[in-house]
Structures are given as C-alpha cells and as structure tokens.
Amino acid sequence: MTDDVRLDLSRHRRLGIAEAILAEPKSTAQLTTALEHATVNDRSMLLTRLSPDQLASLPDATRGLIEYDELSRTGFFGPVVAPTGSPRVAVITAGTSDRAVASEAERTLAFAGHHCLSMSDIGVAGLWRLTERLDELSPMAVVVVVAGMDGALPTVVAGLVPGVIIAVPTSVGYGVARDGETALRSSLASCAPGLVVVNIDNGYGAACAAMRVLNSGSSAGSSATMSASDERGRLG
Amino acid sequence: MTDDVRLDLSRHRRLGIAEAILAEPKSTAQLTTALEHATVNDRSMLLTRLSPDQLASLPDATRGLIEYDELSRTGFFGPVVAPTGSPRVAVITAGTSDRAVASEAERTLAFAGHHCLSMSDIGVAGLWRLTERLDELSPMAVVVVVAGMDGALPTVVAGLVPGVIIAVPTSVGYGVARDGETALRSSLASCAPGLVVVNIDNGYGAACAAMRVLNSGSSAGSSATMSASDERGRLG
C-alpha cells in the first residue's frame, strides 16, 4: 500500500507553498503512509478536511503529533512556521455558518506563519456591519471573503476595498443555494472589477492564493521561487 | 385561424389585472386575430415582447392603433388608464443595460394607470449610487429591482428598504451569467428576508405583482376582486 503515496516534496521550492494532505477521501492506511513519508523526509504537514473519525482511527503515536482543530477540520503534523509582522490578509464571513470554511483558510495561513485579521457575520442583509469596519479592511493586501447562499458579499467588498479580493463560496444554504453553486456563480459573474474565485468551501485554496500574492509582492518571487532552469532540468 | 385565439376577457374582473398578449412567439395572423377580438369586445390591450419586425408586419390599420415603445418592446393597443396620485412603486436597475426590462415593467404599470419612480445604474459595484437615494426608496410600497450578472442588488436593497421587494433577474451578462440564471438563483437564495422573485427578463410579471400589492393594500381587493361565488359558478 505504501506505493499509493508519492509526496511532492519539491513543491515548496517550486511554488513557495508546501504540499498539504487532503484527508477526506483517504483511508487510514493511506493517511498513515503519507505521514510516515513526511516523517522520513523531516517535513511538517498540513492536513485538511480531516474528520474527527479519521483522526481517531490513526495510530496513537501518529495522532499524538497532530494539533487538531475541529471547526476547520485541519491538523498540523509537526511544528509550524512562527508568525511575524502585522496581518496583511483579512478573512471575513457573511454569516456565522461560514466560519468553518473561513477557519480552514486561517489555519492554512497560520501553518505557514501568516497572521490574519478575522471578521464574522457581516453579510449584506445588515450592511452597516460591513461599512463600519471598512477602515480595517482597506489597507489589507488580500481580503478573503467567505460567503454562501446568494454570494453577494464578495461583490460588495470588491466594490469598496482595493486589495486582492478572493471569494470563497460556501455550501451553506438550501434549495437553490445548491451546495454553494449559486454563491460560486454569483461571484464569478460579479459586476465588481477583478474579483477572483476559488472552489466551493475551499478555504485552503484561498489561503494558498493569498500566499502567492504575499510572495509576489515582497521581492518578485525571489526566495520562494525555484530556479526555473533547475526545475526544467528536473522535469526531464 | 381565428379559433386559435381565445381571450380571457374576465381576467380583470377576477384578478384586477387585464390579459396581455405575449407577442414574441405568435405569427402575424395570430396577433391580428387577437387584436380583432379585442376590438370586437371593446378592450384596450397591452402587447409585450413585440419586435419591430412583428409590428411592421401588421396591417396598416392595426399598426396605427398601437402606441409602440422600442426599448421595452411594448405596444398599447387602444386607450390607457389615466394615471392618478403619486408613485407607490419604484423600478430601479443595477446597470444601464437592464433598462429594457425595467421599461417593460414601467410600461405595464403605465398602461394600468400607475405612475412609478424610476432609477438606473445604481449597482453595488459603486454602492454610493444606491445609498444616496435611500430616502426616495424607503416610502415605496413596492420596489422592483432589475439586475443581471451577479444579481446582488436585490439582496442589498431588501436589507435596506421595508417595502415589498421584487427581483427581476435579467439576461444581461455573459459566461456564467448564463442568460440570467445566476442572477435568478442569487436572488432566490438571498440572505435578506422576504425578497420575492419573478422569471428572468419578466418586467411584465413584476409589474403585475406590484399591482396585486397595490390592489390588496387599498381595500382588501374589494373593487378589483370578483365575487368568488360568482366565478365558481362560471367555472362550472
């Protein structure tokens, strides 16, 4: 079974973002193998969409090395990067129910050493909840906007805040919300300029995109960037 | 061909709303027949989705009796009801491109003798355009909100204005806007309480719904309402 897993250990060198393990569709055996590979290669590892039941099924020794957060269903295997500086990323939600996805984004950022500013339950049905906090959002390099149902919040934010706005549609809602499909399409069809979108419930992906922005902004990908020639050689 | 058309002449008596003719899918012969029926029964008639080509194809005498508006593609056949009182319905659009659908609603109201307040191009990408006019919208019994693309405006309005808010999604947009489907679903999944929705591009239907509100508010459907016992007899 060991052969089922092949970690992409050069990902951080290539992209400035380490590989993470999407736990949900994996068996206990597959998860265990992946973490053994990480141990052997002396890597810390982020686990996403890890259910409490999956966590409980892992061998005691392995489970003991995982710092788990139930709301976000994420686990930190091994030490994380120490955070530095003040937050340049905000993670905000339309409703309380969107917190789980937002916290996946926050945990992904934390694992890589990034602080973030967090705000909840500021959906457009009560617009004052957003406008009273615009002063905090406007200086941010990135605002991750997590919203289900109608998905109107990302558009409103993208019309008011100049940073990179990343919409994360969530599967919160019922009926025509269709597991996030409506929020997704609403953000993609936004009338606000330059709003970008990731998959439904993909807090992890939004955080990775935020890190790409942060990496690109500082010094044009120098430290995080692989030497392309190098990698090209490796591809061959 | 005459037998193809049967006007619902008792509709106004039953519902307080006269029948209108959806012209788009009809042949010239069918339109002509319908207008002959109206003439014989001494009725004025609203035509919707009437293309300039269809208009041109009608016999001269018939065409001369139609007051046509190209933007809304509506025609008034015969005299209209004289307007009275100050507007209790507003019709507003997210973008300039939504004007055609909005004007179908406005013309439907005008045909029945209702003034309305009209505002354009106040979409949420520039939120100030909406908020600076809230004073005008708040006293309205009904606000018809016409919006394509993301369909975020109806939700924002429904969170700020207490009247009956009717969303009319439009087919304006491209890609995932999918001919209005996204705007429709976004409004249906709205987080704002009590937003109601009609079919895509259905300015006519929104105006009819507004008239039902106006009728119900004045004196509980008394004048516009048929005697149900009466009608029940007729059904038999």
Place this chain on the structure above:
Amino acid sequence: MTDDVRLDLSRHRRLGIAEAILAEPKSTAQLTTALEHATVNDRSMLLTRLSPDQLASLPDATRGLIEYDELSRTGFFGPVVAPTGSPRVAVITAGTSDRAVASEAERTLAFAGHHCLSMSDIGVAGLWRLTERLDELSPMAVVVVVAGMDGALPTVVAGLVPGVIIAVPTSVGYGVARDGETALRSSLASCAPGLVVVNIDNGYGAACAAMRVLNSGSSAGSSATMSASDERGRLG
C-alpha cells in the same frame, strides 16, 4: 467563539421584520452565543430549521425558554407578539406532505402576531378541492401557496384569486422533481400574471414577504419604516 455572531438588531426598525436565526448550519456553541446576544439585548428570537437534535444539545436553561414545534422545526425564544384582527394571509398546500413547509410560514407569521387561514391537500389532481374554497381565498391580501412535484397549484390559484400570490416550491417528490427544482421553475415560468416565488422550502421567506405586503398596505410603511436618512447616517 463569541465573535462569530453579530445580530442585526436594527433590522426590525429598518424593515419591519426582526432578524431570525437559521439554525441548521450552526453549531451548538454558535446557537448558544446567538441566544445569549438576544437575551442581553432583550429580544425575542425566531429560530428556523432547528432540528430536534440541535434543540436537545442546547443547555437546559436555554432550551427551557424555547417553545418548539417539530413539524415546522421552528422555535420561539421569548414572548411573541399577540395576534390581532382577522386573517389577511392564507397558507395553503397542494399535498399533505407540504405541511412542514407551510407550518414554517404559519409559525413565522404567528411569531410576529399575524393570524392566518390554513388549508391543506387541495392540489390540482382533484380540482374540486380548490374550487369549493375559492370564496375563502378571494378576500385575502396574500395567499402563500406551498407545492412540490409539478408545482401546478400556484399557477392555478394565481389565475383565480386577486391577492398577492407567493409560491413556495417544496422538495417533496422524487425523480425529476429534483428536490423542488421543477416546482420552482414551473412557478417562475407561470402563465398566470404576477405570481412571485421564493426559494425551495422557504416558508420563512414567504411569510416575511407577506408581512412586507401587510406593512406596505396599511399606511405606506410609516410605523415599520426606519427614517432612511437616519439609516443612511448609520451606514456611514
């Protein structure tokens, strides 16, 4: 966790409709926090889509303050508005199985002090069940029509009754009923004039829309309406 919840306490002042708590996607901790906020602010609160399991998971003291109805899955937290006058809203269903959604609408109205007229199982497969009760429906300001499967009842009612007709599609049915999508689309494409529609299974939303109609009808939004200038200031 307290920061996850921010009640929109000015909603009733703005819209004439108080905020409610959509319980379904919320954790016990989030529900508890929300109800604490309500207590602190001395508000009653309507809870919707609250499962028996969620109810059972709440602290005893909190649970004791909730008047729960299992069919509608709604809870009243705190005292409700005393009803006055005779019903101006009817809530009717096509089939017995649509009762759960209908009762969500009825409970939402009851929480705000509105009586309603209730009728069940009068779908169009046996049309006499509807026609024999038209006398009761025709004077209503609003008729909420709850129907799954083919969704034909709202169209038939909207052709016979002059009030505001609000279709609530339900997820009752199987196969092509597709969790209410067919009933939804059928009502939106209705050939009857002025039928309006809310989200699938959204009895709460239909009731809110009905209250907007009642509020708009009496005295043009005066008491329920915020001063827009006031609110505009607050938005800033």
Place this chain on the structure above:
Amino acid sequence: MTDDVRLDLSRHRRLGIAEAILAEPKSTAQLTTALEHATVNDRSMLLTRLSPDQLASLPDATRGLIEYDELSRTGFFGPVVAPTGSPRVAVITAGTSDRAVASEAERTLAFAGHHCLSMSDIGVAGLWRLTERLDELSPMAVVVVVAGMDGALPTVVAGLVPGVIIAVPTSVGYGVARDGETALRSSLASCAPGLVVVNIDNGYGAACAAMRVLNSGSSAGSSATMSASDERGRLG
C-alpha cells in the same frame, strides 16, 4: 450519396406506424434520395420539421408531389389514408403559440387517416376556458395536451379526463422556461395519475403514441401487428 439512406420499409407491418422523414437535419441531397426510395417502393411519406427553405431547395418535380403545411412544417408526399369514423383523439393547446406543435400532431394523425378534435388557447390562467369544454374531452380515447412555459395544463387535464393523456411540452416561453425543459419536467413530476410524456415539441411522437393506443384498443394489435415469429426470423 444514395447509400446514406436506408428506409425502414417494414415498420408499418411491425408497428402499425409508417416511417416518417425527420427533414430538419438533412441536406437536400439526402432528402431527395429518401423520396426517390419512397417512389421506387411505392410508398407515401410524411415529412416533419421541413422548413420552407428546404422545401424550396428540392427539385421541382419532387416538390410538386408534396402537400405542404407551413404552420406545422409538415409535408405529405403521395396520397394519404382516407379518414373514417368520428374522432377518438383530441389535440388541445394551452396557448395560441403552441399551435405549431399541435398541428404537427394533427397532420401526423391526418396522414394516417385519423380525424381529431382540436381546441386552442385553453390554458389554466383562465380555467373556465377548459372547464366549459370538459364534456367534449371526456369521451376521447386520447387527449394530446400541448403546453409550454409552466406546463400546468396537462396535469389539470389528467385530473379531470379519463382517457390516455399525452403531454407534449413545447419550447414556447423564455427565461426559466428553458426551451421547454420546465414544461417537460413539470409534466413528468405530475401529481395526476398516469400522465405520459414525449419529447419537447414532439407533436409527431404524440400522434404516433395515440395511434398505438387506437391500434391496441380495437382488436389487440391483430391487423397492424406483424407476426413476431416472422419478424424474429427477419432479425436473424
């Protein structure tokens, strides 16, 4: 190019229904070839979905043998079966715009020698138009109900009339009507018992189904039915 066409000449013997030519997707050359085959085999032929442009493109001699009807876009090539007896099939439409599809059904029946009863524009928005004609519909063996938009009429008819009810959804409508998809799904999800459905705009198919009913009813498929043993031999 002749090899592109292979008529199913034994179809009438097998099924009691002759093959017809779906003209729409065919080139002039392919149509000409098919009609030559018919001539050689001494068969009359029904052409469906034949556009005026296609008709005009045919060789003069061929075109002269076609009795064309523009509304239904059908052509009779060669003599038709003489009608006998009183109508046992009714073809009815919800709106005037559904006439084109209804007339395809009527022409298909006429080509095979069947009279039918035709009614138009009796949709449920004005229910009295249907109920006043129930006496004529109830004795029919088959009622073909042609309806677009919401597709509510077939359900209402199937709740009132005991014959075989065949719904033909049409592409009439706009927005969520989605080219007949909504009418189709509404009829399939019908709460009325035993309603059957054919493809959108498929008047031809509905007529064929009606003929299967008529054939099965008279004397259990005796004259129209092939000897199955016979055919089985042919299949091998």
Place this chain on the structure above:
Amino acid sequence: MTDDVRLDLSRHRRLGIAEAILAEPKSTAQLTTALEHATVNDRSMLLTRLSPDQLASLPDATRGLIEYDELSRTGFFGPVVAPTGSPRVAVITAGTSDRAVASEAERTLAFAGHHCLSMSDIGVAGLWRLTERLDELSPMAVVVVVAGMDGALPTVVAGLVPGVIIAVPTSVGYGVARDGETALRSSLASCAPGLVVVNIDNGYGAACAAMRVLNSGSSAGSSATMSASDERGRLG
C-alpha cells in the same frame, strides 16, 4: 392534524383510477389519518413508496390491515379487485436491479384487478434475451419497459412491438446515470416512434397509464368515465 388530509374520493368516478397514498414524505400521523379517512369512507387504498420503518411505525390495528410487499414497497389496505381475463399488459426490465420499480407497476395493476406478464433481465447488452421472447410481447396492448443506466431497452422494444410502449427510467446506475436522468432523457429522445415516458422510478404512474389505455380501448371510457357535465357542476 386531521385537517392535513383530504382524500380525492371522486377520482375513480372521474378517471377510472382510484387515489393512492404516496407514503414516503408523510409522517406516521399523516398516514394514520389518511387510512382512517379511507376506513370511514369504506375504501380500499394502495400505498406506494412505503418503507418498512414507516409500516412498523403504524398502530398495530392499522398495520394488520395492510398486505405489504417489501421489494415494491407497496401496501394494500383493504380488499383488492379480483383479476379477470388474460394479461394485456407486460412489465419487463432491462436488469435484475430494475425489479423493484417493475414490481411497483405490477402491484398497482394487481390492486386494480389486472393480471400482467412479467419478464426480467432482458437488457440489450445480450440482445437475444429480448428477441427470443418477442412472440409473447407483440400481442400486448401495453408494454411497460423498466430500465436504468443507458435506457436503451425502451427504444429497442418500441421498434419491434406494436403496442403502447411506456418507458419507466430507473435510478439504477452510477456516475453519469445520475439517478435515472440519463435513462429518462434517452427514452424521451428516442428514435422509435410513439414511445411515451413517465417519471424516474414511477412504476405506479406507468401502471396508471396502462389502465387508461385498457379503459379507453374497451368501450371508450363509458363505465369508468364520469359524466363530464356532472363533474363540471361539481367543480362549480
């Protein structure tokens, strides 16, 4: 709760088909009430989509009056009509897994006193299984063809057998079979003439349609048919 249920007791008189109870979406209380109504009115009743758990939840006395079949999930409450004559309807399946839906059709027919011919597992992947039994199928007035996955069998049968062919798509399959949607659409788009279709998994509806055919064939709806004038009076 009693008021939630209103049986359509005149259905058999109108349509020749008695009302049945779709049990699946109903609560125990609602089922019990419905059966009490039946008892009071001295009617037998067919229950469809009745789960073993629902059956077990009924009061002992009620449950004892139900003859239950687990494969079809149907129950007979009260005596059934005694069967007469030889079968004029066949019910056939493409695969063994389609048996549950087929047996719903067979039980519906049996409840009304109709024998039927039953064949299983004769899908087109092994075409000989169908062709060797054509002699039995060809004399049938109606063939109900139950098939999931690709839904090819109804088309093949409709090309070989002259009776009324009713396709019942089933939700058997996975992936693109999409809970029967593919089988449904394939049958609706059939190249075979006159194939009619009912909702996915709707064995009950197919049986009702078959009974409409049988009723129409014998003596033009005379005994089963209401007097339309009569009923029209009742509608009023």
Place this chain on the structure above:
Amino acid sequence: MTDDVRLDLSRHRRLGIAEAILAEPKSTAQLTTALEHATVNDRSMLLTRLSPDQLASLPDATRGLIEYDELSRTGFFGPVVAPTGSPRVAVITAGTSDRAVASEAERTLAFAGHHCLSMSDIGVAGLWRLTERLDELSPMAVVVVVAGMDGALPTVVAGLVPGVIIAVPTSVGYGVARDGETALRSSLASCAPGLVVVNIDNGYGAACAAMRVLNSGSSAGSSATMSASDERGRLG
C-alpha cells in the same frame, strides 16, 4: 500575429498522430499563418471544422492547395498517405443525419492512409438493418458508432461485436437531445462492457483513437512511438 501559432511538429513522432488544425474558432489570419508554418516545415496538414466561408476567405494560392470536402467540413493541405491493406476500422451511423460527423472520422483516417468500412442509417428503430450486417462488423478491430438523439446504437453494437467500440454522440436531434448531451450520457452509462466515448460530434477524435488502437496492435508502438527517454530530454 505570426506569434499566435506554434505547431506541435513533434506530435507524430511522439504519438503516431500528426497535429491537425481545428479551423472553426480561428480567424483567416490565424489559419493562413498556421498553413505557412506547415509549408515551411514541409508538412501536410488536416483541417477540421473548416466552413465554406472560411475556405473562401483564404488567399487563392493557399486555397488551391486544399482538397476540401463539404459534408465533413475537412480539408487536406498537401499530399496524404497512400492507403494500404484492407479496412480494419468500420464507421457506422444510426441515421442519415449523422453522416457529417461520420465523414469527419473517415476523412481523418483517409488522411493518415487508413481505409475504412462505411455503413449508414442502421439505427435501432429498425433493428434488422443492423443485424443483417453483423458479419461485416465482427472482424473489425475498431467500430466507430456515430449516433445522436437517444444514443442507443453504440450500446447495442457493443453487445454484439467484439472489437473496440468507440461511440461518437452527435448533436442531431431536438428538445431533450440537447445538442448531443443525451446521446453522450447514454453511451457513457451503457450496460454493454467496454464501450468508450469521445466528445459530441468529434469524428476526428474517434479516428485518432482508432489509429492508436491500430498502432498499438501491430507491434506495440514501435515505429510510431517516440523514444520516451528522448522526449523526456526534450521536455526539459
């Protein structure tokens, strides 16, 4: 504009299949540039989905070098491979209208020097048209089955013929045929074992797949196959 085009000249060496030009979405300038590249590199080129209008818009000199076939909308630019041996691939269609797509497959094969066996109009509504030709189909290494509407033919063929069966759904049909989507899904959900599928109307792709089969069969990809090590070097 020249920089818009970069031919994949090593494709034949890598895959045994030369690059072709999908003309449809390209401008005249882009087509001209591509053919200039081909000339410079001394390559023949297959053009697919090339409309007569596009052909006419090309410079005379270029157009003169193209052997064009209107039915398939394909062009041969430069000399083709001379055919050898007897056909090992059959291309068959359900209906005459599917010929255009079938001929795209045949022309793609011809361009690469492969004969094929061609049969038309043998759809399952008249099953004898298929069964009488099974002797010819059974020895084929590959059978490309082109079918629109219900898409039943590929399944029936895959149950009778042992070769590689490639379904090509076509956009022939109307209503629920939905531009080939139904035929596509029906073939993917097939109950026959090992049926493979390509995109709707993709005769070109089916022919390429057939060539992969032929190449793999002869001598395990030796002549057509690149040296993988070689190519790996090139990737780097």
Place this chain on the structure above:
Amino acid sequence: MTDDVRLDLSRHRRLGIAEAILAEPKSTAQLTTALEHATVNDRSMLLTRLSPDQLASLPDATRGLIEYDELSRTGFFGPVVAPTGSPRVAVITAGTSDRAVASEAERTLAFAGHHCLSMSDIGVAGLWRLTERLDELSPMAVVVVVAGMDGALPTVVAGLVPGVIIAVPTSVGYGVARDGETALRSSLASCAPGLVVVNIDNGYGAACAAMRVLNSGSSAGSSATMSASDERGRLG
C-alpha cells in the same frame, strides 16, 4: 425470485469478455440467485461494487467461494484465468484517493488473466512525478488514467504517450468537482488527440475496453470472436 436473473452466458463467446455482476443495486436474494446460476453453468464470475455488508449478508457457503478485495470492492467467484506474458496495460492514478477505482480496473484485468503495470499519485500538480516515468508508459498498448477533481492528467498523458489512453474520471473531490462530472467533461473536451473516456468511477469498463484493444491487436478478433452468422441465427 429466481426468474429475476438471466445471465448472458454467451457474452464471452460473442465479445471476448465474460459477463460480470454489478452487485451494488442488487438484493442478497438476487445476488444469491445469480451465483447459483453461475454454479449451475460452471462459470466463474466477477462481482463489482460489492460492499462488505453485501458480502456479509450472503450465505456462508457462497461467501466462502468469493475472493474479496475491499479497496476495489470486487469479488472473484470461482477460479480466475492464469496470467501470462508481460504487462501491456498500465493503470495510473492522479492521486492516492483514486486508488479504489484503479484497483477495480486492475482486478478486472487480473480476473481475465492480464497483468498490468500500476502507478499511483502522479498528478500534474507535481509534473515531475509523471515525466520521470514516461519510459515505462510509452511501450504500453493501453494506459488507463484514473483521475478526479480537474481531470487534467489524462490530457497530459495523451499528449506524451502513443498507446490507447482511456480516461476514468473519479468522484474524488468536492464542490465543483460534482462527483466526477468535471473530470469527465474535462477529459471529453481534451485538446489531446484520441483520448477516450468511460463513465465516472468505472474502472471495470476501462478494463473491458483495454481487453477489447488487446483482443483486437493480436489476431483481429479471431479466437475471442463469435461467428457473426452464428450469432445472427441465434438472435432470430
């Protein structure tokens, strides 16, 4: 119940592929009957999509004859064909989570006596994992590529490897992955020439298609192929 099952015992003779039992939608009784038929006819049998619960529900004697593999959910009932020669088929996956579907393909091949080359977790997010193994893939007659989520791997492989490339989309992923629909459509729309596709999660079908390729390559279907004339006779 025995009559519910009819094995297609001549399938191997016709197609070179034996019938298998899709266990998932079958009851214990139906599975038992099918295996009894196999025993009586002295056939081994492959069971697919057989859950551990289904296995456990079988009679002890039957269960004892099944060699079960939990990851692939397949069972071998009776002896399998002994493998010979070196692998000519590779089965590769984009991610570890795709292993279950891949192993269904591998087990299907193993049951019929085919070795295969297996590779896992070589998705395009870390492209080097694929390119470093191209030397092994290039000589293969068939490469089965199993991938969920974006479904990009089959396209990349089909651009690099000359054999027959069969994409098996999997339901791995969340949100817009929509149970494999996105991976499916991406492979069907591939820009790489000659990629063929099977149903979502259909490892069994991909293996059958691979066997058709292997059979066709060796000696043009001679040994595996029925005599078509023979079979034609049988069809009759």
Place this chain on the structure above:
Amino acid sequence: MTDDVRLDLSRHRRLGIAEAILAEPKSTAQLTTALEHATVNDRSMLLTRLSPDQLASLPDATRGLIEYDELSRTGFFGPVVAPTGSPRVAVITAGTSDRAVASEAERTLAFAGHHCLSMSDIGVAGLWRLTERLDELSPMAVVVVVAGMDGALPTVVAGLVPGVIIAVPTSVGYGVARDGETALRSSLASCAPGLVVVNIDNGYGAACAAMRVLNSGSSAGSSATMSASDERGRLG
C-alpha cells in the same frame, strides 16, 4: 435617456481601477451618453466587448476619439497611461483561438500603463511548448492563463510557477466544452494550490485582478487606496 447612465467616477480613487464600459448589451444611445459623461468629467474610458457594428453606429466625432482593436473588441476613448518598467504580468494562451480573450486582458493592462509578457499556443497537448519557456514565466508576479476546452493548462502552470496564477476559461471548443463551462469547472477543481479563476472569456476581469496584485505588492494600497473613513462618509 441621459438618466440611464451613472458613471462610478470615484472607482479609481476607491479601488485603484477605473470604471470601464461593457459595451455589448448597450444601445448606441446609451454608449453615446456614457462617453459624453466621460468627456464632461474629463476621463479616459476603456470600452470592452465593443463590436465593429456598435463602433460604426456611433457618431463620427465620438468614433474618431476611439482607438479600436478588433481582435480584443476593445476601444480606448481618450489618452492612456504611459507604460513604465519591465513586465510583471504574463498573459499566455493554450491555443491560438484563445488569443481574442488574451488580448482583452493585455489591452486592459495597457490602458492602465502596464506592459505584459505575451505567449500563445502553448497548450498541454504538446507540453514542451510550455516547459521550454518556464524561465520566462517564473519571475512574474502574475500569470494570466487563458484556456478553453479541457482547461488543463492553468493547473499545469500553477504546479510549476510560483506567482499568482489567474485562470481565464474561454468559450473556445464544442460539445461538452459547453461555451467554457468545462474549462471553468476544471480550473476551479484544480489539484494545484492557490489557482484563482474569473468568469468565462473575462480577460478584462483577469487584468483587473492582476492590477490589484500589483497595487497591493508595491506599498499596501497606499496611493491607489481611498481613505476608507472618507468613503464611509460618502456611503452615508
């Protein structure tokens, strides 16, 4: 008509991005009005999705002020920002046919004074075309990847290049490509970390997002950013 247009003149101050005019759904009168507003306010204006016919319909004086590019369908009304520095954004396409959308992105960047690096026709079917240019892509702050059909290129790039990767799905393709829907969903479901996506064919939006990245990177939104307090006041 003038009242139909209300420019969002403070957008650049708020967001660092000036408003543009989506020309496609606008009438000549509406376009003319919008450009008059721009003239009065002394603004340059970008027009997108402006057809040659629309351009030709404008008054001569207006048309003369527009620098038009046909491939991208964009117009520059008034002077543009002078470009400075070396490119930090790359715009690349999978195929030649994706150039139109790519050039909309390039023109949007050029209008705002940003150079960009442009590459075409480097889709994954010939992977070497991408890998040989990785050295140029890796230092980029943003890579806009324009791709239709399968949409595999953005995923492959996002696995190799560390900058912000913005996928622009295009409507290039046919059949299951479904006007860009498949490319869109494939990019959203990407297995590569941090890929972000905009609407189908939305080159303009991708360029705006790129500008947000560039703005955020330099000095945290200082110059381009409004004072949020300021704007908040204006919202009120």
